[in-house]
Amino acid sequence: MxxxxxxxxxxxxxxxxxxxxxxxxxxxxxxxxxxxxxxxxxxxxxxxxxxxxxxxxxxxxxxxxxxxxxxxxxxxxxxxxxxxxxxxxxxxxLGMPAEPGRPRAVEIAVDALDIPAVMPFWKAVLGYRTQVGPGQDEAGAVDLEDPDARAPSVWFQQMELPRPGRGRIHVDIHVPHDEAEARVRAALHAGGHLVSDVYAPSWWVLSDAEGNEACVRTWQGRD
CATH class of the missing domain: 3.30.1360.20 (Transcriptional coactivator/pterin dehydratase)
Structure with a gap:
């Protein structure tokens, strides 16, 4: 297919x-x-x-x-x-209108220096399974998913060096492409800060008042 x-x-x-x-x-x-x-x-x-x-x-x-x-x-x-x-x-x-601005998907990203060392812990504590993508084998996978497809998935991002002063877990919020800028504006109005928009509209990096990060993401620019 x-x-x-x-x-x-x-x-x-x-x-x-x-x-x-x-x-x-x-x-x-x-x-x-x-x-x-x-x-x-x-x-x-x-x-x-x-x-x-x-x-x-x-x-x-x-x-x-x-x-x-x-x-x-x-x-x-x-x-x-x-x-x-x-x-x-x-x-x-049936007369049921769609609400195209309402869907969302949430992922948790974990930055790690040694992904094989930390990934099994998260797999066990969450009761998740490895998500194997096209052309991957399980040994090379960096994504975990809820077997029941209810809770957020978790993915692991390779770090090259430690980053003192920054968190190593952040939340990815996937939103409709035509809702993303409004979501970013709402987050900034609510006291957030723009960390980077260099990759927009694929994703914006935001943080709360204490530096905890979240990314607002869309499908655009990712193929």
């Missing part, structure tokens, strides 16, 4: 309700009630069985969150595009 570029997926006709975040396709639909949300989940299940491609679905009182990826390909494929279109059509038929 061919893995599609993020830009290709985000620009597809019929996917205006969906946003690419951290290599996955996300959508949030406002159901307004649990009963209506269950009906949308039922319709999603029927389509997923028909296409033999199954999303992650999070049912809440007022909303249904849906995440798509092709696990066998380690990325987004035409199967995700087809299923997203069908799910969006089902939500529209």
């Amino acid at each position: 061919k893995v599609l570029k993020d830009e290709d997926v985000q620009s597809r006709p019929g996917l205006q309700d969906w946003r690419v975040l951290a290599g996955r396709l996300h959508a949030t639909f406002r159901s307004g009630s649990m009963t209506r949300g269950i009906e949308l989940v039922r319709r999603i299940g029927e389509v997923a069985e028909e296409l033999n491609h199954h999303p992650d679905v999070d049912l809440r009182y007022y909303r249904v969150h849906v995440v798509l990826t092709t696990h066998a390909a380690h990325g987004l494929t035409e199967r995700d595009v087809s299923l997203a279109g069908r799910i969006g059509a089902a939500a529209a038929e």
Whole structure:
């Protein structure tokens, strides 16, 4: 299966309700009630069985969150595009509007001088598993994921030298590309500081008043 570029997926006709975040396709639909949300989940299940491609679905009182990826390909494929279109059509038929600015994905990044020495600890304490990407073997992987796809993933960034005075764990917040600048402005207005925007719009590095860092990230500029 061919893995599609993020830009290709985000620009597809019929996917205006969906946003690419951290290599996955996300959508949030406002159901307004649990009963209506269950009906949308039922319709999603029927389509997923028909296409033999199954999303992650999070049912809440007022909303249904849906995440798509092709696990066998380690990325987004035409199967995700087809299923997203069908799910969006089902939500529209049920009168459930999309909220494309609401999806988000969170990752925790750990800077390490010796990744093989620290990664097993985090894998054990979190109860996570190694995430093996395309062309990788487990020995070379630097990502951990929740087996149930509920909690934030963790990835390890190689440090060359110690960095006194800076934290070595930061949070990555993946947001819709058309919401990123507003999110950065909101963080700065809330007392944050801009550390660097040299890689924007791929990511902005921010910190709180005490220097704890977070990155606001989008799919743009990452292919």
